[in-house]
Amino acid sequence: MSGDLLVFGSTGQVARELARLAPEATFLGRAAADLSDPAACAAAIRAHAPAAVINAAAWTAVDKAETEEPAAHLVNAAAPGAMAAECAARGIPFVQISTDYVFDGSGDRPWRPDDPVAPLGAYGRTKLAGEQAVQAAGGVHAILRTSWVFSAHGANFVKTMLRLGAERDRLTIVADQIGGPTPARDIAATCLAIAAGLGDAPGLTGIYHLSGAPDVSWADFARAIFARAGLAPEVVDIPSSAYPTPARRPANSRLDCAGLAAFGLARSDWGAGLDIVLKELGARA
Numbered sequence: 001m002s003g004d005l006l007v008f009g010s011t012g013q014v015a016r017e018l019a020r021l022a023p024e025a026t027f028l029g030r031a032a033a034d035l036s037d038p039a040a041c042a043a044a045i046r047a048h049a050p051a052a053v054i055n056a057a058a059w060t061a062v063d064k065a066e067t068e069e070p071a072a073h074l075v076n077a078a079a080p081g082a083m084a085a086e087c088a089a090r091g092i093p094f095v096q097i098s099t100d101y102v103f104d105g106s107g108d109r110p111w112r113p114d115d116p117v118a119p120l121g122a123y124g125r126t127k128l129a130g131e132q133a134v135q136a137a138g139g140v141h142a143i144l145r146t147s148w149v150f151s152a153h154g155a156n157f158v159k160t161m162l163r164l165g166a167e168r169d170r171l172t173i174v175a176d177q178i179g180g181p182t183p184a185r186d187i188a189a190t191c192l193a194i195a196a197g198l199g200d201a202p203g204l205t206g207i208y209h210l211s212g213a214p215d216v217s218w219a220d221f222a223r224a225i226f227a228r229a230g231l232a233p234e235v236v237d238i239p240s241s242a243y244p245t246p247a248r249r250p251a252n253s254r255l256d257c258a259g260l261a262a263f264g265l266a267r268s269d270w271g272a273g274l275d276i277v278l279k280e281l282g283a284r285a
Contacts, residue, residue: 005195006050008033008041008083009057013151014097017188018056026050035059035075038082045086052195053087054095055080056188058127062101063246065122076126081133088139093198095191100147100179100211102128105250108178110215112256113145113207121247131207140202142194144187147211147253148221150273151184152280161222162281165231175219175237179253180211183273190265197263204262209255212270224271229278 005022009015010029019027026048033044035057045053058076059065065072080096087094101124102117119125131143150158158181164171190210197204216224219237226233240249257267 004051006045006048006053008035008053008055011154012056012058012060013149013154013156013184014187014191015056016153017151017185018054018191021185021188022192035079036071038074038079041079042082042086045083045090045092049090050092052093052095052199053083054191054195055083056097056191058097059123062121062123065126066246069122069126072122072126073129076123077129077133080130081137084134084137084139084141087141088137091140093195093202094134094139094141095195095198096130096134096141096143097187097191098131098143098145099124099127100145100250100253100255102131102145103250103252105252107252108254110254110256111209111252113209113259120250123247140198140205142198142205143207144191144194145207145209145255146182146187147179147255148181149184149187150181150277152277153184157181157218157221158225158274158277159281161225162229162231165226165229165233168233170234170236171222172236172238172242173219173222174240174243175217176239177249177251177253178215178217179250180213180215180255180267181221181270181274182210182212182268183270183277185276186210186212186268186273190260193263193265206259208259209257210260210268211253211255211257212268212273215254225274228274
């Protein structure tokens with residue numbers, strides 16, 4: 001399918017992994033399709049007439065969204081809605097990547113795709129609005145919610161910890177937020193499998209979850225990164241209240257990924273993904 005696949009995004013973590021896994025696909029960066037211009041995104045789909053579309057582009061600056069929600073909404077909601085509507089009109093399967101931030105983070109059980117949504121902040125609201133716009137388009141689609149994305153590219157927790165772990169002897173890290181770190185490569189592979197699966201079985205349209213196993217706190221994830229990279233800073237657990245940010249983060253980001261079985265898929269193993277990323281970065285002990 002990769003030659004008939006159109007991907008929005010080219011420099012983000014997932015888009016770069018999609019380029020590795022599906023190099024023959026067409027990738028549209030901001031210069032070719034600016035998500036702040038939804039009509040241009042729809043026009044790109046008309047121009048390329050692909051067999052499937054994956055939207056791997058988004059506004060991901062969580063804290064910045066608190067003060068720039070209209071701009072984030074344009075990118076995270078209006079643009080995917082325009083893409084989905086164009087795909088629906090042409091019978092093209094559409095895959096949209098979403099986030100655990102659509103939930104309020106309460107409780108301690110994994111969130112199921114049909115659980116009530118209640119975003120805590122602007123980023124979550126804009127991503128939820130994107131989900132709703134994709135659903136309202138009425139076409140064949142999959143919304144893939146994921147969490148705690150990491151890779152060897154861009155800015156992410158793993159790369160930040162490697163830098164700080166090499167600079168400092170002691171780090172204070174939030175320990176009361178729990179979730180599943182997810183390798184961007186696994187998200188890319190899942191998106192490709194879902195896009196192909198929807199082409200064969202449009203009845204699989206719906207919302208799915210993907211996160212890495214096992215669930216872990218940020219502090220314990222940091223410890224795993226340091227252990228595998230041969231770094232030894234002291235990690236001190238702190239509550240979220242001791243590390244205030246403009247946007248509230250969900251305390252419970254656990255995701256129930258059982259629905260992926262419909263595509264013959266299962267949860268990622270973040271440890272295996274972490275080893276690959278550390279090797280790529282040359283940081284493996």
